Amino acid sequence: MNYRKITLLVFLGIIVLAALDNRFAAYSAAAVFLAWFLLSWYGIFNIKSQFIGKTYWRGNGSKKEIALTFDDGPHEPYTTRILDILKKYNIKATFFLVGKNIEKHPEIVKRIWEEGHAIGNHTYNHRRFFYTLFPAIREDILKCQGLIKNITGINTSLFRQPLGMRNPSIVKIVEDLNMHMIGWTLRTYDGTDQNPQRIVRRALNRITNGAILVMHDGCDKGKCSKSGTVAALPIILDALTKDGYKFVTVSELLDINPVILDAPLTLPSPLGGEDKGEGVRRLHR
Numbered sequence: 225m226n227y228r229k230i231t232l233l234v235f236l237g238i239i240v241l242a243a244l245d246n247r248f249a250a251y252s253a254a255a256v257f258l259a260w261f262l263l264s265w266y267g268i269f270n271i272k273s274q275f276i277g278k279t280y281w282r283g284n285g286s287k288k289e290i291a292l293t294f295d296d297g298p299h300e301p302y303t304t305r306i307l308d309i310l311k312k313y314n315i316k317a318t319f320f321l322v323g324k325n326i327e328k329h330p331e332i333v334k335r336i337w338e339e340g341h342a343i344g345n346h347t348y349n350h351r352r353f354f355y356t357l358f359p360a361i362r363e364d365i366l367k368c369q370g371l372i373k374n375i376t377g378i379n380t381s382l383f384r385q386p387l388g389m390r391n392p393s394i395v396k397i398v399e400d401l402n403m404h405m406i407g408w409t410l411r412t413y414d415g416t417d418q419n420p421q422r423i424v425r426r427a428l429n430r431i432t433n434g435a436i437l438v439m440h441d442g443c444d445k446g447k448c449s450k451s452g453t454v455a456a457l458p459i460i461l462d463a464l465t466k467d468g469y470k471f472v473t474v475s476e477l478l479d480i481n482p483v484i485l486d487a488p489l490t491l492p493s494p495l496g497g498e499d500k501g502e503g504v505r506r507l508h509r
Contacts, residue, residue, distance in 0.1 A: 227267070227392055228275050234260045239312040251509060269409035278397030280406035283434035283477035289470045291436045291477040293408070294312070295346055295384065296415070298325050298332040299442030303452035306441050307335060316340050319473040320384040320406075322370035323348030325442055330375055337376045342473040342482055344382030344406060345369055350444035350484050351386065360395045365397060379484040381475060382406055386444065402484050406474055409435040414501040416494065418452030420459070428462045 227456060234256055241253035267275035297303045302412040310317055319336050320345060326333050329333070336342060349366040351360075365383070371381055385394060398405050412426045418424060427437060439453055462469075473481035 227264075229258065229504075231392075234243045236294050240298070268389055268391055271390075276390050276392060277393045277399065277405065279390070279407045280436075280474075280480070282409045282436060282462040283479075285432065285434045287470075288433050288468050289472050289477055290431065290434075290464065291474045292439070292471055293320060293384075293406075293436060294343075295320045295326070296322055296350065296440050296444050297442035298329040298336070299448070299450065300329055300332065301454060302454055303336075303441045305327070305454045306331075306450075307339065309342075309451070309454070311339060311455050311459070312429050313458075313465070314376050315461060315471040316342070316473050317471070318342040318344055318382065319441070320344040320346035320348050321368070321372065322350045322384070322442065322444060323371050324350075324366075326371045326375070327370070333372070335377045342382065342475060343372055343376060343380055344384055344474070345372060345380055345403070346384050347386055361394055362397050365401070368402050369382070369437070371402075378482075381482055381484045384503075404480055406478075407436070408438040412453075412456070414450070414453045414456070415440045418449060420452045420455040423452055423456035424463075427456070428463055431464065431469070434477065436477065451469070 228457065237256055238253045241249040241256070263275050267273040271279060272281045273279070283291065294306065294317060298321060302389060319341055333343070345368050346376060347366060348364045351364060370380060372378070381403050384406045395405065397463050409432065410430050411427070412423045414423045417423065431437070436472075439457070441450060441453065473482070
C-alpha cells in the first residue's frame with residue numbers, strides 16, 4: 225500500500241472517530257494523526273525510509289561491491305581532477321549532475337559519459353523541494369533531464385533528491401517519470417567539510433558490502449573548493465581496493481535500468497522548444 229492510500233485511510237479513520245463524539249474516540253483520532261505525522265516526517269528526512277515511497281539506498285549485502293557517487297557537479301577544476309583519478313584507478317562512478325552546472329561545463333559532462341561513468345539527475349537548481357510547489361518541481365527535474373539528454377543522448381532514470389529530503393509530491397513526480405529515487409548508505413560530508421583526514425575516516429569507518437557512498441565534486445551555490453575531496457579520493461580508493469571491494473555504478477549495484485525505456489518523454493530543450501526522447505536500449509551505467 226502506498227503513502228497516498230495510507231494517508232487517505234488515516235484521515236477517513238480520523239473523520240469516523242471524530243463523528244463518535246466521545247473522549248476515547250478523540251484521543252484515538254489524535255493518536256492516529258500523531259503516528260501518521262511522525263512517520264511522515266521520518267520518511268521525509270530519513271533517506272532509508274520507504275514510508276513516503278521507494279528509495280534505493282544500498283545494494284546486495286552479500287557482494288563486496290560499492291557504488292561511488294558524486295553530487296552537485298560538474299565544477300571545475302575539481303571534476304576534471306576527480307575524473308583523472310578515477311581513470312588512473314580504472315574505476316567507474318555515478319555523477320548526479322546539477323543542471324545549471326551542466327550549462328557551464330557541457331564538455332565535462334561529455335567526458336564523464338564518454339569515459340563510461342553513469343549520470344544521474346540532481347535537478348536544475350538544486351532547490352530545497354520540501355516547500356516547492358508541484359509544477360515547479362517537475363519543471364526543475366525535466367529541465368535538468370533535457371540538458372543531460374542533449375549531451376549524452378539518453379533519458380537517465382537515476383534521480384537523487386538534493387539533501388535527500390523527499391515529500392509525496394517529489395516521489396509521485398519521480399514515479400510518473402519512470403525514474404528511480406537513489407539515496408545512499410553513507411556520506412563523507414565533504415559537501416561542507418573539506419578536511420581530507422575526516423573525509424577518509426568517514427568513508428572507511430562504516431563501509432559495508434553493497435554500500436552507496438556519497439561524495440561531492442561540486443556545490444550548489446557559487447564557488448567552492450573541493451581540494452579536500454580530491455586529496456582524500458586516492459586514499460579511499462587505495463584502501464577499499466586493497467580490502468577487496470569492487471567499484472560499480474549505481475545501476476550495476478542495484479541491478480536497475482539506468483535509462484528510461486518508456487519514452488517518448490517531452491523534455492524542455494536547452495535550446496528552446498521541446499525535445500521528444502526516444503527509448504534507449506539497456507545501458508548498464
